[in-house]
Amino acid sequence: MSTIVRIPPTLRPEVGGERQVPASGETVRELLDDLTARFPGLARQLVEDDDIAPFVNVYVDGEDARTLDGIETPVREGATVILLPAMAGGQS
Amino acid sequence: MPSYRDLLQQVKSEITEVDAPRASELRDHLFVDVREQDEWDEGHIPGAVHVPRGHLESKIEAAAPDKAQPVVVYCAGGSRSAFAAKTLEELGYENVASLAGGFTDWKRSGFPTQLPHTLGAEQRSRYSRHLLIPEVGIEGQLKLLQSRVLLIGAGGLGSPASLYLAAAGVGTLGIVDDDRVDASNLQRQIAHSTEALGEWKADSAKRTIEALNPDVNVVTYKERLTSENVDRILADGWDVILDGADNFPTRYLVNDASVWHDVPVVHGSIYRFEGQVTVFKPNVGPCYRCLFPQPPPPELAPSCAEGGVLGVLPGIVGSLQTNETIKLLLGIGEPLVGRLLLFDALETEFSEVKLRRDPACPVCGEHPTITEYVDYVEFCSGRPAHA
Numbered sequence: 001m002s003t004i005v006r007i008p009p010t011l012r013p014e015v016g017g018e019r020q021v022p023a024s025g026e027t028v029r030e031l032l033d034d035l036t037a038r039f040p041g042l043a044r045q046l047v048e049d050d051d052i053a054p055f056v057n058v059y060v061d062g063e064d065a066r067t068l069d070g071i072e073t074p075v076r077e078g079a080t081v082i083l084l085p086a087m088a089g090g091q092s
Numbered sequence: 093m094p095s096y097r098d099l100l101q102q103v104k105s106e107i108t109e110v111d112a113p114r115a116s117e118l119r120d121h122l123f124v125d126v127r128e129q130d131e132w133d134e135g136h137i138p139g140a141v142h143v144p145r146g147h148l149e150s151k152i153e154a155a156a157p158d159k160a161q162p163v164v165v166y167c168a169g170g171s172r173s174a175f176a177a178k179t180l181e182e183l184g185y186e187n188v189a190s191l192a193g194g195f196t197d198w199k200r201s202g203f204p205t206q207l208p209h210t211l212g213a214e215q216r217s218r219y220s221r222h223l224l225i226p227e228v229g230i231e232g233q234l235k236l237l238q239s240r241v242l243l244i245g246a247g248g249l250g251s252p253a254s255l256y257l258a259a260a261g262v263g264t265l266g267i268v269d270d271d272r273v274d275a276s277n278l279q280r281q282i283a284h285s286t287e288a289l290g291e292w293k294a295d296s297a298k299r300t301i302e303a304l305n306p307d308v309n310v311v312t313y314k315e316r317l318t319s320e321n322v323d324r325i326l327a328d329g330w331d332v333i334l335d336g337a338d339n340f341p342t343r344y345l346v347n348d349a350s351v352w353h354d355v356p357v358v359h360g361s362i363y364r365f366e367g368q369v370t371v372f373k374p375n376v377g378p379c380y381r382c383l384f385p386q387p388p389p390p391e392l393a394p395s396c397a398e399g400g401v402l403g404v405l406p407g408i409v410g411s412l413q414t415n416e417t418i419k420l421l422l423g424i425g426e427p428l429v430g431r432l433l434l435f436d437a438l439e440t441e442f443s444e445v446k447l448r449r450d451p452a453c454p455v456c457g458e459h460p461t462i463t464e465y466v467d468y469v470e471f472c473s474g475r476p477a478h479a
Contacts, residue, residue: 009364010394045392055388059445067448082445086384087361087368088340089396
């Protein structure tokens with residue numbers, strides 16, 4: 001099952017500059033496993049202690065996976081998945 | 093030598109404080125406003141007498157001759173009034189309380205205020221397009237004129253925000269920025285001009301704002317926001333904080349302070365072609381720590397200084413922040429509480445995700461584990477803060 005995952009600008013260098021990439025999996029864990037297998041540079045940006053890293057959010061259909069079932073949150077076919085790390089920029 | 097915070101804590105432990113709901117029931121008390129003239133002019137508690145703190149000792153006996161008369165002293169945020177309450181006790185006043193949270197909390201809690209009743213002729217003309225909108229009107233415009241917004245940063249986001257807030261007639265703008273105008277700023281930081289190169293950004297922005305709208309009083313803080321100064325700056329009393337900082341330590345510091353001072357934060361951040369905007373309203377919606385429990389390790393979080401940013405992007409994001417701020421000040425519309433707006437300038441696409449309060453949040457959760465300021469630089473340095 002394939003889902004389109006939106007990649008934020010800070011992570012695009014790790015996926016060859018793409019804005020979004022397809023990934024397969026029925027849960028957030030499977031999606032992240034698939035992504036990090038193909039783009040190893042993403043691993044430390046997304047996963048920590050076998051869980052979603054605390055400085056990144058994974059949104060499944062607009063909801064933060066952390067408020068659902070965390071890394072085990074199911075992902076339906078055709079879901080919108082957004083990876084969102086914290087950004088600090090604004091002033092300088 | 094005790095610091096300002098030590099002294100304030102000491103004084104607060106020696107006096108009586110009342111919050112706004114309690115104070116509103118104290119009908120037999122005389123309310124004494126110890127703020128400055130310009131603050132009084134922008135609105136005050138009905139029936140209060142005005143004795144600026146600088147003249148308190150010499151003038152209070154004329155304003156309140158009966159020392160048995162119970163008194164509530166207030167300022168903007170509750171700090172100056174704490175010192176004033178101590179002074180009144182020393183002068184023999186028998187029943188003195190300081191209004192915790194000050195006039196700002198009083199007003200935000202919806203208790204009655206006495207406004208300057210109308211706009212002058214020039215103001216009617218200046219704000220005529222606001223006056224035509226039923227949701228703003230004269231009442232809303234007067235509300236804006238007596239509102240106080242604190243801007244963290246007078247850079248990419250703070251520039252458009254400060255200009256639009258000033259143009260809208262938001263009466264007092266505080267600007268916290270310890271940086272000077274650099275040539276590389278001018279591609280996007282429109283509050284500053286080529287002539288301002290090398291100047292403090294806070295001063296440069298103040299000059300631009302005052303040229304735009306003389307109704308606006310600009311308070312500058314040419315210092316970096318830190319755990320040491322944040323309480324002093326917030327004690328000046330602010331309705332909304334507009335966060336346009338450029339680093340994680342400041343973001344987390346602003347968050348914690350805003351939760352503890354109960355001031356909403358309009359958050360914006362930008363990188364290259366993308367921006368994020370949301371409103372963190374303490375006790376109503378999530379806070380920044382609910383969204384991001386921890387900052388990314390520094391090597392994974394490039395700043396605009398490292399990664400670049402499209403010059404117009406802060407104009408869009410800072411304007412969205414201004415829109416949220418004005419809605420909060422006027423109490424209209426649906427602010428972005430519990431919603432994170434994402435903007436992609438390349439695709440011209442807005443999307444939105446939901447944010448929820450985290451019951452386990454260390455600052456705003458049910459059982460907070462962080463109850464005082466931490467070392468934010470260390471917290472964001474990538475070393476485990478809890479080790």
